[in-house]
Amino acid sequence: xxxxxxxxxxxxxxxxxxxxxxxxxxxxxxxxxxxxxARRARGPAGEIDIIAAxxxxxxxxEVKARPSFREAAFALSAAQQRRLYAxxxxxxxxNPQHAREETRFDVILVAADGALHRIRDAIRF
Numbered sequence: 001x002x003x004x005x006x007x008x009x010x011x012x013x014x015x016x017x018x019x020x021x022x023x024x025x026x027x028x029x030x031x032x033x034x035x036x037x038a039r040r041a042r043g044p045a046g047e048i049d050i051i052a053a054x055x056x057x058x059x060x061x062e063v064k065a066r067p068s069f070r071e072a073a074f075a076l077s078a079a080q081q082r083r084l085y086a087x088x089x090x091x092x093x094x095n096p097q098h099a100r101e102e103t104r105f106d107v108i109l110v111a112a113d114g115a116l117h118r119i120r121d122a123i124r125f
Contacts, residue, residue: 021065021110022049028108028116029061037098038091045086050108051098058100060088062123065110069117072109081105081123 026036034052041048050061062084066072084105092099105123110116 021108022063024110024114024116025050025061025063025108028118034059037095041087041091043087043090043094045090046083048084048087048091051091053098053100056100057102057104058092058098059103060084060091060105061108062105063108063110067112069109069111069115072111073107073119076107076122084123 022039026039029036029050029052034054036050036052037058038051039049041051048060049063050059052059052061062076062080064072064075066075088103088105092103104121107119107122108116109119
């Protein structure tokens, strides 16, 4: 049966929503004084949406854009958290010059209305 294109349209819409959410998250971090070191950093363990630093802290940021904060919060599975942690370790091993006193994983939730909510130190092992 030939595809009807609905899946492709859904995928394209999700891609645009993700990019818009990441752009909003970057703008918020810049407004707080963070320096963006990388966006969509790909490595052997996976991709990290945003890597940012200030004088004492390095953050790996996962952005979840969904219709509501609740849906966004539940979109980060345990398996994805493990991949993010491994990706962060790999990125830091390849970029030791960016090590900081504190390193953490934050999640920025983006609701459909564009509102942002950041969960600091959201992923711990």
